[in-house]
Amino acid sequence: MKPSAKNSQILLGSNRVTVYNNMPKRLFWTLRPELGLGGERALLLALVLFVGVLSIAPLARLAYAALVTNDGFDLDRIVDVLGGRRVLEATVNTIWIAVSATLISTVLGTIAALLCNLTDMRKRSLWVFGFMLPLMIPPQVIALAWVQAFSPASPLLGILGWSLPPGMRHPLYSMGGIILLLGLYNGPLVFLSVRASLQRLPASMIEAAHANGAGHRAATLDIILPLIRSGIFAGAALAFVSAIGNFGIQAMLGIPGRVPTLITLIYRRLNSYGTSALNDMALLALLLAVLTVGGMTLTAWLGRQGDQRVETAQRPPRIALGRWGLPIVGIAWLYHLIFLMLPLSALFGTALVRGYGQPVNFETITFQNFSNALFYHEGIRDAFLTSLWVTLTTVAVLIPVAVALGYVLTWRQGCIAQFLRMASEMAYALPGIIIGVAMILFFLRPLPFIGTGLYGTVWVILAAYMSNFLALALRPILGGYAQLDRGLDEAAQLAGAGIFARLRDIVLPSLAPAVMASAILVFMTAINEIQTSVLLVSSRAQTIGPMIIFLEEAGSSTLAAAVGCLMVVMVLVLMSGSLLLGNRLPEGVLPWRD
Amino acid sequence: MNQIQTNNIAKSYGQTEVLRQISLSINSGEFVAVLGPSGCGKTTLLRCLAGFERLDSGKIDIGGQTVSGPKRHLLPENRGIGVVFQNYALWPHMSVTQNVAYGLKISGVPKKERKARVAHVLDLVELGPQANRRPSDLSGGQRQRVALARCLAMESRVVLLDEPLANLDVHLRGALEEEFAAFHARTGATMFYITHDQSEALALADRVAVMDRGRILQFDKPEALFRRPSTETVAGFIGEGRVLEAEDIRPLGGGFASAIVLGQPVKLRCNLDQDARAHAKISFHPGDLHMIADAAPDGICANVTRATYRGAYLRANVMAGPSGAVPLSVDIAAPASLTSGQQVKLALNDGWVIPTTHPTCNHI
Numbered sequence: 001m002k003p004s005a006k007n008s009q010i011l012l013g014s015n016r017v018t019v020y021n022n023m024p025k026r027l028f029w030t031l032r033p034e035l036g037l038g039g040e041r042a043l044l045l046a047l048v049l050f051v052g053v054l055s056i057a058p059l060a061r062l063a064y065a066a067l068v069t070n071d072g073f074d075l076d077r078i079v080d081v082l083g084g085r086r087v088l089e090a091t092v093n094t095i096w097i098a099v100s101a102t103l104i105s106t107v108l109g110t111i112a113a114l115l116c117n118l119t120d121m122r123k124r125s126l127w128v129f130g131f132m133l134p135l136m137i138p139p140q141v142i143a144l145a146w147v148q149a150f151s152p153a154s155p156l157l158g159i160l161g162w163s164l165p166p167g168m169r170h171p172l173y174s175m176g177g178i179i180l181l182l183g184l185y186n187g188p189l190v191f192l193s194v195r196a197s198l199q200r201l202p203a204s205m206i207e208a209a210h211a212n213g214a215g216h217r218a219a220t221l222d223i224i225l226p227l228i229r230s231g232i233f234a235g236a237a238l239a240f241v242s243a244i245g246n247f248g249i250q251a252m253l254g255i256p257g258r259v260p261t262l263i264t265l266i267y268r269r270l271n272s273y274g275t276s277a278l279n280d281m282a283l284l285a286l287l288l289a290v291l292t293v294g295g296m297t298l299t300a301w302l303g304r305q306g307d308q309r310v311e312t313a314q315r316p317p318r319i320a321l322g323r324w325g326l327p328i329v330g331i332a333w334l335y336h337l338i339f340l341m342l343p344l345s346a347l348f349g350t351a352l353v354r355g356y357g358q359p360v361n362f363e364t365i366t367f368q369n370f371s372n373a374l375f376y377h378e379g380i381r382d383a384f385l386t387s388l389w390v391t392l393t394t395v396a397v398l399i400p401v402a403v404a405l406g407y408v409l410t411w412r413q414g415c416i417a418q419f420l421r422m423a424s425e426m427a428y429a430l431p432g433i434i435i436g437v438a439m440i441l442f443f444l445r446p447l448p449f450i451g452t453g454l455y456g457t458v459w460v461i462l463a464a465y466m467s468n469f470l471a472l473a474l475r476p477i478l479g480g481y482a483q484l485d486r487g488l489d490e491a492a493q494l495a496g497a498g499i500f501a502r503l504r505d506i507v508l509p510s511l512a513p514a515v516m517a518s519a520i521l522v523f524m525t526a527i528n529e530i531q532t533s534v535l536l537v538s539s540r541a542q543t544i545g546p547m548i549i550f551l552e553e554a555g556s557s558t559l560a561a562a563v564g565c566l567m568v569v570m571v572l573v574l575m576s577g578s579l580l581l582g583n584r585l586p587e588g589v590l591p592w593r594d
Numbered sequence: 595m596n597q598i599q600t601n602n603i604a605k606s607y608g609q610t611e612v613l614r615q616i617s618l619s620i621n622s623g624e625f626v627a628v629l630g631p632s633g634c635g636k637t638t639l640l641r642c643l644a645g646f647e648r649l650d651s652g653k654i655d656i657g658g659q660t661v662s663g664p665k666r667h668l669l670p671e672n673r674g675i676g677v678v679f680q681n682y683a684l685w686p687h688m689s690v691t692q693n694v695a696y697g698l699k700i701s702g703v704p705k706k707e708r709k710a711r712v713a714h715v716l717d718l719v720e721l722g723p724q725a726n727r728r729p730s731d732l733s734g735g736q737r738q739r740v741a742l743a744r745c746l747a748m749e750s751r752v753v754l755l756d757e758p759l760a761n762l763d764v765h766l767r768g769a770l771e772e773e774f775a776a777f778h779a780r781t782g783a784t785m786f787y788i789t790h791d792q793s794e795a796l797a798l799a800d801r802v803a804v805m806d807r808g809r810i811l812q813f814d815k816p817e818a819l820f821r822r823p824s825t826e827t828v829a830g831f832i833g834e835g836r837v838l839e840a841e842d843i844r845p846l847g848g849g850f851a852s853a854i855v856l857g858q859p860v861k862l863r864c865n866l867d868q869d870a871r872a873h874a875k876i877s878f879h880p881g882d883l884h885m886i887a888d889a890a891p892d893g894i895c896a897n898v899t900r901a902t903y904r905g906a907y908l909r910a911n912v913m914a915g916p917s918g919a920v921p922l923s924v925d926i927a928a929p930a931s932l933t934s935g936q937q938v939k940l941a942l943n944d945g946w947v948i949p950t951t952h953p954t955c956n957h958i
Contacts, residue, residue, distance in 0.1 A: 177859075211607045224705065229750055484682060485683060486682060487682075488683050488686075490644075490670065490683065491683040491685070492685070493670040493671045493677060494671070494677050495671075495696050495700055496672070496674075496697055496701050497671060497696070497697075497700045505684055510685075
């Protein structure tokens with residue numbers, strides 16, 4: 001195979017001329033002035049513009065409007081608004097709900113991660129899929145499903161005769177209900193973070209503990225938990241951010257249950273006063289932002305205390321559950337039965353009856369709700385089509401932007417890269433409703449050149465989606481970049497390829513699976529989105545996400561349930577379909593894949 | 595032409611000075627190796643030459659054109675330099691042909707000419723039959739040849755190699771070293787080869803730059819590094835060198851000097867301008883020490899602490915000198931037996947007086 005010394009002598013003699021006969025061209029090329037310098041500069045400029053216009057500027061406008069009104073900076077007004085009884089009550093509720101729900105999520109997610117990663121539990125992949133499913137279902141649908149769980153149409157409780165007697169206050173319309181549902185809903189976030197930590201835990205650490213005589217219990221408590229501490233707290237921080245900004249559950253349970261929180265207060269103020277109350281809404285949104293960032297920073301700080309860095313090694317062996325196998329697996333699946341099947345079956349049950357409150361049987365069963373939702377209800381159809389094209393446009397724009405942004409964040413240093421990194425992290429942390437308020441403020445006034453404001457049109461929803469989901473689109477792509485050898489890009493650079501050619505020819509094909517995953521994640525989240533669009537929808541521009549709340553508020557529970565069921569089905573199809581990408585994806589990119 | 599000239603280049607990351615005032619002058623068509631321990635800055639030096647890093651100060655000229663300097667930075671894509679990466683950086687989604695053709699495609703070479711040139715280059719590195727395979731289907735040696743073919747196709751006049759053998763099995767290395775030598779002979783390109791393995795550097799390069807903590811300690815021909823190290827660090831680094839204190843150095847003329855080492859008079863090599871000194875450092879290698887008859891009147895007395903079988907020879911670790919406190923290594927031809935605790939007598943046949951004022955780079 002390899003050329004012998006003799007061979008290379010021959011090559012030396014005969015081929016030198018052939019190989020170098022177009023030398024002048026290459027030399028000229030080397031001497032060419034610094035062409036192409038514009039490419040990367042232009043890309044950076046475009047990214048800064050994109051992030052600046054869609055994230056930084058609206059948020060700056062929000063902060064400005066919160067603190068400065070037409071009368072200038074007025075401290076009395078700020079104290080007045082923030083010190084009001086209702087705002088105080090909502091603030092205390094918000095903090096209490098977010099903290100309690102985070103505790104539930106953290107315990108739940110940690111236990112689930114330990115079970116899935118350290119034991120030989122059977123049918124693990126299916127269980128993980130079921131555990132991640134609620135996170136992918138829009139929160140308003142989850143809330144609706146739980147509300148239906150106690151209705152006569154609920155197949156599980158209805159058959160047992162445990163349905164709620166008419167007229168009785170629904171037990172979930174309460175502070176406890178909100179906390180429970182938020183805790184369950186965000187458990188998977190902690191699960192993901194803890195599982196990532198567990199996967200980095202070297203086997204030798206656990207084996208050394210066993211060699212020192214520690215049993216499974218002692219090894220878990222004394223070795224594993226301290227080592228995955230940072231993962232637990234990172235997950236808790238995510239759960240906190242998600243709980244405090246979760247509009248769907250807080251609104252669906254809190255408004256009928258008269259448990260005001262900051263997020264529902266903002267929503268109701270907009271509904272009651274319209275845009276005249278924008279300064280106060282901005283102030284409340286700013287308060288929410290401060291609470292969010294404060295809580296997240298505190299949790300992250302707690303996680304760093306005594307953090308132990310461990311190096312990757314082979315994975316620990318799984319603990320055989322042995323005689324405990326049956327009870328533990330039983331409890332694990334019972335969890336799915338209660339917290340997944342119960343509400344979802346109730347949702348389907350309600351969607352199958354003519355009127356709310358009827359039990360499902362051969363006389364009451366009907367597919368009218370589904371056919372209405374799919375074909376006849378004009379509002380739903382329009383809202384769905386709007387959601388669809390806005391979502392597709394968002395995906396089409398965000399994916400290339402995220403690929404380019406990921407390139408800069410992963411492989412470039414300097415102050416512009418730092419700025420982009422900070423901006424994209426901030427956008428990830430802030431609740432969608434804050435982006436919503438910011439977008440109203442930013443686009444309320446007539447735009448230059450166009451002459452009209454964008455508020456109330458579908459364009460402002462599109463802008464909000466781009467701003468809101470950039471960070472989400474970025475995450476799997478950054479994961480893809482982390483696995484990509486930088487040399488591949490540098491080799492292409494040496495071959496003379498400019499930045500755009502490299503992104504197209506080298507980076508994009510190598511990242512293809514991560515890009516697919518990113519597109520699926522953004523699509524799934526945006527198509528059912530509620531947090532941002534609930535503030536931005538108008539009679540002219542509806543999206544499908546808030547439709548459930550409007551239908552429920554209007555008393556069409558069965559139709560709302562049907563729409564919810566269709567969303568769940570769509571999510572299920574997308575999740576299962578994405579599993580077909582299978583082994584081509586970097587680990588951890590699809591959260592529901594074990 | 596393709597000479598490389600670096601002028602006092604410096605580069606820091608935060609507080610860490612990675613490159614300190616590096617000046618090198620590499621002739622067109624020369625094969626230069628940069629040798630140093632990991633973390634000495636050699637990879638940063640390569641990345642500066644390729645244009646991936648900007649300089650803090652100094653300038654780099656390649657082929658007479660300033661490519662990096664104050665307020666000037668030619669991007670890597672416009673430098674026309676070939677790099678063979680440590681892991682070869684072959685694009686996994688492209689076939690061997692596509693990998694080799696990519697640079698030509700970017701520079702706008704027409705399809706027909708491109709095809710012919712790629713086929714020709716693949717024949718040169720004997721990869722014709724593998725032309726349509728993916729890099730993942732190739733062996734380590736074949737991957738390296740694809741990486742070389744990529745440089746060949748681009749007709750790079752300067753090729754930088756970043757520890758290209760570090761990830762390979764020992765038995766493959768010898769064969770691949772030959773490939774580099776053949777590539778160099780075939781193309782006449784200026785080669786800049788980064789390695790931490792001195793046998794690679796000494797075997798391949800016309801000249802070797804020894805680097806440590808961001809500085810070039812010595813830039814010289816391999817045999818000069820081995821026989822005439824200019825600093826203690828170089829002396830200790832190359833070929834298991836040993837540095838000892840010597841006394842009473844007296845030049846004898848013609849590049850020789852007499853001295854007292856471990857209490858014994860010896861004749862050493864030295865610089866022509868070596869002056870007489872009471873103390874100096876000398877360097878030698880294990881092969882310069884020989885065992886002599888116990889009855890010999892002179893000789894360094896030593897006490898064997900450990901003898902290790904090395905196949906062709908026996909490596910003896912001894913404690914030597916008047917007080918028996920200087921550890922030395924000595925190689926003894928194979929059929930020999932030594933036991934721990936045995937008394938032996940040694941003679942130093944050759945050595946080099948390390949110049950006290952050492953020019954760091956005498957080839958500028």
